[in-house]
Amino acid sequence: QKEVEQDPGPLSVPEGAIVSLNCTYSNSAFQYFMWYRQYSRKGPELLMYTYSSGNKEDGRFTAQVDKSSKYISLFIRDSQPSDSATYLCAMRANSGNTPLVFGKGTRLSVIA
């Protein structure tokens, strides 16, 4: 079992839809959870960053972490064509210099 699992998609939604992107993980030591957005031929860009369980909101984006289920989500409200990109979840443990572990990414297309 991979440490981080993410459905690769592609996911296609109409403009204005609510998008739900998810990752599951197996390592209970993960404490920090991030979402990155990667446009084609660009480097990943940090969108959201949460510590431990709970919700965090930033504009149209909401990140949720459920450590009991080892499940994290990113919701995008009122999705726009400019949200079309690959979304990568990433996480790391809270000890020493443990590296970020990334999911493989979900490709999202928002159709106008």
Add this chain to the structure above:
Amino acid sequence: DSGVTQTPKHLITATGQRVTLRCSPRSGDLSVYWYQQSLDQGLQFLIQYYNGEERAKGNILERFSAQQFPDLHSELNLSSLELGDSALYFCASSPAGTPRYNEQFFGPGTRLTVL
């Protein structure tokens, strides 16, 4: 623009050759990370440097090496290249101190093609 720069943008070379990828971190960031991204493996952590010293090592092949210089720029050296080394190579940097240590800012990447 993340503030992290990488050169070159594209590199085409032959099997058995050696190449050097260069990265300049954001101003003030002490940590530099190198990642390899391929379609089948996703984004894989290779190695981290902090203020000139190696901090963490991931799935980095023995044919690959890196260093961070006193001005904090970093180089990733790939030698005896194989077809399977063709990938995007990203550099990222992060500020010092927890929790900002977790905020990694990625460069635009170097696309390596080995023929």
